[in-house]
Amino acid sequence: MEASKLFDNHNHTRHFSPDGEQTLDELLQDAQSRGLKGLALTEHFDKDVRSGEPFPAVSEYGQPAAPGEWVFDLQAYHGCLMQAQEKLEREGSRLKLTKGIEVGYLPYQQPTVWRYLAGFNFDAVIASIHCVDNKDIYFFQDAYRDGARAAYDKYLDLIIQMLEEPCDFDIVGHFDYVTRYAPGAYQRMNYQDHSERLDRMFRLMIQSGKSLEINTRTRYRLLDKTGTDIDLQDPAIIRRYLELGGELISLSSDSHEDHNNGRFLAETADWLYSLGVRWLCHFEARKAVMDPLD
Helix, strand or coil, X not given: CCHHHCEECCECCCCCCCCCCCCHHHHHHHHHHHCCCEEEEEEEEEEEEECCXXXXXXXXXXXXXXXXXXXXXXXXXXXXXXXXXXXXXXXXXCCEEEEEEEEECCHHHCCHHHHHHHHHCCCEEEEECCEECCEECCCCCXXXXXXXXXXXXXXXXXXXXXXXXXCCCCEECCCCHHHHCCCCCXXXXXXXXXXXXXXXXXXXXXXXXXXXXXXXXXXXXXXXXXXXXXXXXXXXXXXXXXXXXXXXXXXXXXXXXXXXXXXXXXXXXXXXXXXXXXXXXXXXXXXXXXXXXX
C-alpha cells in the first residue's frame, strides 16, 4: 500500500508524554520521509495515574499536575501543535498534522474527564485501557496472575464497560494492548477464545460510531526485543468486525521513539485489504474522514 494513502492516528512525543522519547520535529521528519498522508499527535492524558497506579483526585482538573502524574498542560500543547501546523504550511508540506489526545480510562472519572476535555477542540480522541485491577499493565504483572486468557478477558470487559459509559471519544485504542505485556512467550488474542466479548465490543462500537484501532506497536516492539516477527492479528477478529457491520478502522503506529512513526502501516493496510477492508479513517474536528484503500 502506498504510504501517501495512509494516516497514522496515534503518536507521542517527549514534550507532553512521560514515556515519549522523540521530539515533535523528529516525528514530523519521520512521517515526511515515509511519505505519509498525515498523522495525529495524541499525547497521554492519564488523569490521577502516577507510576502506574491511580491516586483519585491527586490533582484538580485544570490545575498543575501532581508530581509524576501522566497529564500535561493542554494550553501549551495547543500552542505547540499550532506552531508545528503553521511551519508545515510555510514549508509547503503535504503532511497533515491533527490535534489529538489519548485518554486513559478509569471508571470512577466518568463523566467528569470528558466534560473537562470537551473545551479543547481536538480533532481526534482515543480512549484506551491501560490499568487492569487498578494497575497499569506496563508497570505491573498482577493482571496476569490467572493466566493470559483471563487477563485478556478482563481487558475486554473494561473496554466494554467504557463503551457502555457516556464517554466522548472517537477511537478505541489498542484493543490488544494486554497481549503486549503478557509474561512468557507472546500469545496473540484469538477470536475463538474471546468471541462473546469481542462481539459485544464490536456491536457497541458500531452503535456508537467508534473506530477500531489497529495498532502496530506490539508487533515492532516485540520484533526489536526478540528478533521474531509475530506477524499480524488473528484475521478472524477483523472478519467478524466487518461481518457485524463495522466500517471504521484507524491505523496507528503508536510511536514513542524516532523512526517508528508509520512503521508496519503499509503492510497492515495490505493485510486489511486482503480481508475485505476498503476504507480506513482518521478524524478531523471529531468527524471521521474516510481514506480509500483502492
